[in-house]
Amino acid sequence: MxxxxxxxxxxxxxxxxxxxxxxxxxxxxxxxxxxxxxxxxxxxxxxxxxxxxxxxxxxVNHWPLIGASAPNGVQNYQALRDPLFLRAVWFTLKYTAVTTVVLGLVAFGLAMLMQRDRPRVGAFRTIFFLPSAVGLASTSLLFYGLFTTDASALNGLVEFLGLGRVDWLGSHDNALGSTVGMITWRFAGFYMLILMTGLHSIDPVLYEAARIDGANRWQILWRVTLPLLRPTLALTMVLSLTGSLLAFDQFFILTGGRHDTATVVIGIYREAFLSQDLGRAAAVSVAILVVLIVVNVAQMRLIRREGR
Amino acid sequence: MTTLLRRTGFYVTGGALAVLFLLPLLWTLSSSVSGRQASDGAEGWGFANYQRLADYGSGLDTYLINTAVVSLVAVSVTVVTTTLGGYAMARLAFPGRNLLFLVTLAILMVPYSTILVPLYILLGWLGLQNSLVGLGLVLAVLQLPFGLFMMRNSFEALPVELEEAALIDGCTVGGALRRVLLRGVLPGIVTVALFSFLAAWNEFVAPLIFLTDGEKFTLPVALFNLQSGSLGSVDFGALQAGVVVSALPCVAVFLVLQRYYVRGFTSGALKG
Structure with a gap:
């Protein structure tokens, strides 16, 4: 596919x-x-x-938001050594790793659960996919309410379970965990759908053969399903990696970058429109672009080789 | 026995997960029509939240119209350019065809948030800064790789005989495209329109940067201001009403056109 x-x-x-x-x-x-x-x-x-x-x-220019620009060599690229920027890089990588793993596992679980045709399975698939129809900004505003109002369904549930009060966005780790949870809710159905198209393309005869050879479900998963699903898994990984490395909406809205949760793209935004230095913002953009192209090309090579 | 057990297990697990996935949506629906939370303690149900939302800033109607204009520009430009382009790529030989195809697909490789800063300057030069049309055009460009791929595949899937028959009957190439082929690629067009609508309607960072005039804000940006701009307490009721208003068209469109959405995945056009 x-x-x-x-x-x-x-x-x-x-x-x-x-x-x-x-x-x-x-x-x-x-x-x-x-x-x-x-x-x-x-x-x-x-x-x-x-x-x-x-x-x-x-x-390679000094380029203020307002006023004339002038060439200044590679001076803008010093933005890459800015400690604030490096912290944003570190946080973005951390967020990307956690999101890719959590989202991947949840989506894979959903896909395995929902791949067989049974009565009503279509309704389940639609429900899991429904959050993906809601925009990311709207999702973030929705969850901002869920996280921060005392009477929200989430806080009500936590209270009901006797877990006391949770400050969902109040610290670095909490904000990271809450955001990953929200992103999983928003995207799991979307990735489930992609993984299901991959699962559907696996020939049922192979499962049959494995079963006849006496393989148990665990062995079938590791020896048949996962190897054959690798191209699709790689595709979902590219999408998830690129999406998370460029994360903006969710942190901009949920935390505004507080508690050290500014991502690289928030860094670009701040550089351009708060520090009003478009040259430095462009230098950071160039660096990210190069990194992402390398990531994308490597991944594509991987997919292409394994797709054959 | 085991099958019964397994089936029960499936529906129990699936049901629990479904509740978990629906809960946030149901919560935002219910809190959008309930009393203002945790502030003035007003109880009961009603549309007071929607009333306050309607009066917020330049007015909800302004933001809705702005978002609709941006979406309309993005969708129509994407559909028209990729239908014409997809047909040319599939059926007509012309110089530079491969180059254009590859450059267009390269848009996927370049994360667009990195070119927002130069685009901001460029739109200024073109007199399209702070313009809904300019924003719509930028959002259309982001949809070109998917759209072109989709439309080229759609045209390639049509039998050549269909076009030949029309040509023999005296149609011009353009006439054959209009009268015969468009009907055949209509599902592809709907898919492209659906994807570009969902993307344009929900876009956040591009309007945040390109639109500086409060009267021009799209709904997501206006709602963000409602959340962050108000000093002191946030009007959570109006905020959730806004989430409902902005999500409703997308959910409705998705539910109606679901099969076209799935088409977009299985076509392999999702990622070049």
Whole structure:
């Protein structure tokens, strides 16, 4: 289901009668092709390629939010040595590791539980997926209420269980745990769906064969399901890694970066719009971009190799 | 016996998990219509929270219209450009085809939050800073890789004979695209529209950066201000009413178009 092979571009033109007609039709189709892709090409060029170039240029300029800019070499890249930035990097990595593991396990459990067709299983799948239809910002605002109002369902439940009061966002570890919980709620159904498409593509004959050979469920999981699910697992990992490394909404809304929970992207935002230094923000962006491209390419290679 | 036990186990576990997943949604629904919490102690049910939300800032209607405008621009630009582009990629030979395809897919590789700062400057140069249309265009660009992939695959899945027959019957290429092929790729178009709507409607960081004028805020940004901007106590009732208002269209659209959403996954277009 994951197609990562280079595009197969076929251009079957209807066969016209005469050579001359064919040539003019081919020319016509070529012109039409250019015409049809022009709107997209303009958008990509103006709002993607140029900003990329501009980011590189800004990163070697002193570029205040308001006022004139001037080249200043690699000075902006000193932002990468800023202790505040390094702490944001550390926190982001920690958050990414925890989220990827927790979310991966929960989603995998859900997918295993929900993969078999039974009566009403569709309703369950829809319920688990429902949070994914709610935007991340709305989710964060929803959970901000759940976490911080005394009478919320969450605090009511905790009280009912006799666990006393929990300050969900009041410390570094609490905020991290609460956010990971929220993100798991929001994304588990989404990843469940991806993993289920992977599980469906495993040939049932293989399970049958393993059972005949006397394998128990645990052995089947480790020897059949997981190895064959590796491309899909790798895909969910890429998505989860990239998503968490770029986390912004959840921490910006839940903690505002308090208790040392500022992520790298919050760092960029602060650099650009609070310190009003767009050059330094661009330098940090370039660094993140390079790291993420390396991560993505490595992962894609992995998927592609194992997908064969 | 074991099957019965196992089946019971499945429904008990599934049911418990379902409650856990539904709980936050049910809570926000109920607290949006209950009395203002923990402050003035007002009891009972009602729409007072929604009333206060409607009057917040520039007015809920303004924010809803802004969000709708941004979504409309993003969805229509994405659908039109990727339908035309997908058709050209699938059926027409033209110079630079592979290059354009790869550059468009590269948008997926570049995390967009890293190009927001240069985009902010660029939109300023184009006179599109603090503009709902500019924001919609940026959000459309983010949807191009998925949309192009989806639409190209949709056109490739159509039999070539369909187009040939239309051409033989005297249609021009454009006419065949309009009259015959569009019907065939309609499911793909719905999928692309659905994904770009959900993304645009819920986008937070881009409007937060690009929109500086309070009158132009989209719903997520306005709600964030409701949460963080108010000095002193946060109006939690109005906040949860806002969450409901912003989530409702997405949940409704998703429930109606669920099968198109799943299509988006199985097409393999999720991640190039």
């Amino acid at each position: 994951v197609s990562l092979s280079p595009p197969k571009l076929s251009a079957p033109a209807p066969s016209p009668p005469s050579p001359r007609g064919r040539r003019s039709i081919a020319r016509h189709r070529r012109r039409l092709g250019l015409l049809y892709v022009t709107p997209m090409a303009v958008l990509v060029a103006v709002l993607f390629v140029i900003p990329l170039g501009l980011m590189l240029w800004m990163s």
